Amino acid sequence: MISKILEKALNTQFLEKSEIVELLYAENAEQIFFAADKVRKEYKGDAIHLRGLIEFSNICKRNCNYCGLRKDNKSIERYRLTKEEILDCTKSAVELGYKTLVLQSGEDSYFDIERLSEIISEIKKYDVAVTLSIGEKTFDEYKSLKLCGADRYLIRIETTDKNLYEACHPDMNFQNRIDCLKYLKNLGYETGSGCLVGLPNQTIESLADDILFFKSINADMIGIGPFIPCENTPFENLKAGDFYLALKVMAIARLLLPDINIPATTAMETLKKDGQILALQSGANVIMPNITDEKHKKLYKIYPNKGAYNEKDNPKKYRDCLSQKLLSIGRFVSDTKGFRKDI
Numbered sequence: 001m002i003s004k005i006l007e008k009a010l011n012t013q014f015l016e017k018s019e020i021v022e023l024l025y026a027e028n029a030e031q032i033f034f035a036a037d038k039v040r041k042e043y044k045g046d047a048i049h050l051r052g053l054i055e056f057s058n059i060c061k062r063n064c065n066y067c068g069l070r071k072d073n074k075s076i077e078r079y080r081l082t083k084e085e086i087l088d089c090t091k092s093a094v095e096l097g098y099k100t101l102v103l104q105s106g107e108d109s110y111f112d113i114e115r116l117s118e119i120i121s122e123i124k125k126y127d128v129a130v131t132l133s134i135g136e137k138t139f140d141e142y143k144s145l146k147l148c149g150a151d152r153y154l155i156r157i158e159t160t161d162k163n164l165y166e167a168c169h170p171d172m173n174f175q176n177r178i179d180c181l182k183y184l185k186n187l188g189y190e191t192g193s194g195c196l197v198g199l200p201n202q203t204i205e206s207l208a209d210d211i212l213f214f215k216s217i218n219a220d221m222i223g224i225g226p227f228i229p230c231e232n233t234p235f236e237n238l239k240a241g242d243f244y245l246a247l248k249v250m251a252i253a254r255l256l257l258p259d260i261n262i263p264a265t266t267a268m269e270t271l272k273k274d275g276q277i278l279a280l281q282s283g284a285n286v287i288m289p290n291i292t293d294e295k296h297k298k299l300y301k302i303y304p305n306k307g308a309y310n311e312k313d314n315p316k317k318y319r320d321c322l323s324q325k326l327l328s329i330g331r332f333v334s335d336t337k338g339f340r341k342d343i
């Protein structure tokens, strides 16, 4: 029956929850990956958008139970990049050909709107798209960041199961997370969301709800990450998420939102060698290489062994190797900013 469901998804870009559940339970998922790859090719072509990721602060006021950057984890060394360091990193990335930079951090109040605005305005002089991934802010704060040039914003819902959300985020409010996504969409950001696969007591049915949620908010980007246990967090002794289940969630998101941008996430590569390549062959069309300097990259420890294959090489060597690897699977690095409406 999988074939019938996939045919419906290809023709209508819509599935009932029960149908998504059936796909998620399916043992032979090859057909799902194949269908998602076909849709990716039809709507997005063979170009891969590379987004240079700058992890500019690992200081966080939140306490997400899965994340190594959580406030109560006293065992990691904390850092903040200076504005100059962020701009140096930007300059090198632009010289390497990056057209989008992603500024990511913990929720660090030091970087208030004034500081962030200055940094974004400087980066925008390089004619690159700027994506922010810095957590929850008010509508007015998101508005100010948009006005000074931010183009996109990533904020995963993590899970749409309210009880599970609360069990994972002791100091956060589920409705506020949803409101943030609404604010961002209303302000005209390209808005990215996503979920973690493998949270404790997460059900297949709740993952189906996550996918329907992405469709309902018309997300422009979806990042699916398998959960990876991290030492010195409340979830340190839990099992990691299932790579193939995460891949299925990602592939089904592609079927229902054919023209969006979907990254092959670093967590997929961390969990499985060549996991990002498998993701690129199952619906993904984006990679976010980490271009933070070596010293700080090591300290941004949301989970252990984070990092894509040979990402430890310098950013130029890594980019060259990645380009070659992409060519070997019939894909190539895009030279556009890669907005949803671009191809």
Ligand code: SAM
Residues within 6 Å of the ligand: 066, 067, 068, 069, 104, 105, 106, 107, 133, 134, 135, 136, 154, 155, 156, 158, 195, 196, 225, 226, 227, 228, 229, 230, 267, 302, 303
């Ligand atoms: N602080 C911002 C936020 O939470 O939106 C951005 C940075 S946060 C480190 C980025 C993403 O990392 C989160 O959305 C979460 O899904 C992911 N993450 C954190 N800990 C993880 C873990 N142990 N395994 C997999 N992904 C994790």
Ligand code: SF4
Residues within 6 Å of the ligand: 060, 061, 062, 063, 064, 067, 068, 069, 070, 071, 105, 106, 107, 135, 302
């Ligand atoms: Fe902070 Fe984001 Fe980690 Fe939560 S996921 S602890 S908000 S860095």
